[in-house]
Amino acid sequence: MDIKVYKMPTEIIMGRGASEKVGEKVKELNVKKAFIVTDKGVVNAGLLNGIIESLKKENIEYVLFDEVESDPGIDMIERATEIAKKSGCEITIGVGGGSSMDSAKAVAAMVTNEGKIFDYIGIGKIKRPALPIIAIPTTAGTGSEATYWSVLTDKKTKFKTGVGSWYLMPTVAIVDPLLTKSLPPKVTAITGMDALTHALESYVCKATQPISEALALHSMKLIARSLRKAVANGDDLDAREDMIMASTIAALAFNVTRLGLAHALASPLGAHFNIPHGLANAIVLPHVMEFNVMAVPEKFTEIAVIFEENITGLSRMEAGMKAVEAIKKLMRDIGIVEGLKDFGVKEEDLKPIAEEAYTSGNVAVNPRKSTVDDLIKILRKAMDGLK
Ligand SMILES: [Fe+2]
Known part of the structure; x- marks a missing residue:
């Protein structure tokens, strides 16, 4: 076998009700304000309730961005990054399917890096560490909570591509099967x-x-x-x-x-x-x-x-x-x-x-x-x- 590397820097918390540990985790990371990245479907299904309760319990402030679209595009990422920067958020929390988690990763990187997310297409192009990221899947499929990829789509050319960087690895992944219970x-x-x-x-x-x-x-x-x-x-x-x-x-x-x-x-x-x-x-x-x-x-x-x-x-x-x-x-x-x-x-x-x-x-x-x-x-x- 050639020399291989297995690397996995993400802390993974799993089990029924694990998502209600998010407040404790944010507190452990010593940050005070979180930027929640999600979509309206997640909000309407009530999947944020336990997560927000948990943040409140630990006195963590939060800003909610619920405009994630499927196949996230550059404009939405820029809009979200702008809000995250202005509000002084120190961590992003992606709650949803791959689109929400990938958007949370992209925003975390763009708060600390210059230019546009599409400047970093490919592997290992992001220059500076992103904000800490917590990824909480509400579907059982993409696995974005445990990958270094953010998959994005250029809406003009309809080109779907990825930004891959170890800086995009979630700091913490919270894997809670209860959040998938209502999936059709x-x-x-x-x-x-x-x-x-x-x-x-x-x-x-x-x-x-x-x-x-x-x-x-x-x-x-x-x-x-x-x-x-x-x-x-x-x-x-x-x-x-x-x-x-x-x-x-x-x-x-x-x-x-x-x-x-x-x-x-x-x-x-x-x-x-x-x-x-x-x-x-x-x-x-x-x-x-x-x-x-x-x-x-x-x-x-x-x-x-x-x-x-x-x-x-x-x-x-x-x-x-x-x-x-x-x-x-x-x-x-x-x-x-x-x-x-x-x-x-x-x-x-x-x-x-x-x-x-x-x-x-x-x-x-x-x-x-x-x-x-x-x-x-x-x-x-x-x-x-x-x-
Ligand atoms: Fe896939």
Whole structure:
């Protein structure tokens, strides 16, 4: 093995009701004023109530910014940064899905750095440490609470990209399954598929390493055990707990490895066709897997076993292919049967999507080398979905 590094500076607090510890954590960090970054859906669902109570209990002042949009853009980040600076906030608290947490990270960085967030696209470009960040997910999928990425969209060019920096690692991640209890089945399914894609792509990718492999495998076990249950009955707190832990653990895996072709393709599909991120991943995932099996059949065999496929008497390739079947069965069960056509993608769109996807850093770590033509073929297979 080449020399690998596993680094994880974030303190992770987990468990039912953990989000009500936020006040204590802010106090520990010795700051007095917090900038809460969230969206109206989170506010209306009452998910901030316990968090705000906890801040008040510790006499922490706060400013609430609830204008986060899906696929955060530069204008919103600038608006939020302006308010955070003027009000003298010393910490950002992102509460929500990936968009809110990624916005909280971007604002924390832009309070202390010059220019615009898009000046820092890529890895390791941010010059100065950001404000401390607390990330509190309310979905079980993106894993942004445990990654150094802030995913942003240029609204003018519709280009979805990322700023990656160790300065964007949340200081504290608070993983509370109770916050996911009211997620509707479809959102549970879509975000759960994002978590699965993180674990799976990290596990099979070229940059994999022993620590990330262990994390990815455990994440997939939790998802195999509980994604169907969480979709079937949102009140099943054991399933909710498994899913939010699976999401955070998958992030702990992929933060050091990056991902693969599914995530490379999901970015342009999300940006140009408004396909929710987890759904875009899910739509292409079985086809990306099928393409990849021959590069690492033994790893796909392990995935097949985790998802309870019978591989007795099969060759390594046949056994690896069973993982593809397993994921298709899971997707059908949880109602993810859409294809790209359902979002208006046409044959002539496939080449530009593939070309844009090919610029992603996730292409280089995919286990099988690919060309733009390979990506076009994968997209073509994903046109009809699983109906
Ligand atoms: Fe993702």
